Amino acid sequence: MAEQTEYAEGLMKRFFDVTFRPFFVLTGIGTALALLYAFWPRWAVETISRLTFIPEDTVSVQHWGIMVGLMGVFMIVAAFRADWRKPILIYSAIEKTFMVYLVAANLGHAYADGYRIGAVMDATVVLYTIAYFWVCG
Numbered sequence: 001m002a003e004q005t006e007y008a009e010g011l012m013k014r015f016f017d018v019t020f021r022p023f024f025v026l027t028g029i030g031t032a033l034a035l036l037y038a039f040w041p042r043w044a045v046e047t048i049s050r051l052t053f054i055p056e057d058t059v060s061v062q063h064w065g066i067m068v069g070l071m072g073v074f075m076i077v078a079a080f081r082a083d084w085r086k087p088i089l090i091y092s093a094i095e096k097t098f099m100v101y102l103v104a105a106n107l108g109h110a111y112a113d114g115y116r117i118g119a120v121m122d123a124t125v126v127l128y129t130i131a132y133f134w135v136c137g
Helices: 002-032 035-039 041-047 055-080 082-105 116-136
Strands: none
Touching (some): 055 082, 082 116
16 A cells, blocks of 8 residues: 555656646746736737726736736746745745636626636646645645
8 A cells, every 4th residue: 555655656746747847837928928918008908808998007907917927937937946936836826826716706797707718727827836735845
């Protein structure tokens, strides 16, 4: 029985060894796309979020875009730098959990529709991160 447990743990560790870098590069790129909101707020709000652009919200939209976009850049760096992983993964899991909560709490409202795909990606990152810490510490 102990041998089976060790074998399963080894497989899970190997899974994360093989998938960590590509997973966090791809999801980091997806997260970094929020930079579009920082630099092209009108286009991003109307095209990506499918919302009416409100000029009075420009500063908030751009601030959100730079914060989330940089999170994506840091996720990509963490894919290559082991010393960045723990703090970046903890912060991204918290940020992404809250985004999933916001979208789920607002389902049924048109203003949440443009965030569904992002929420699915964020939920996947959160679940992967939890499993990663469970297996790899």
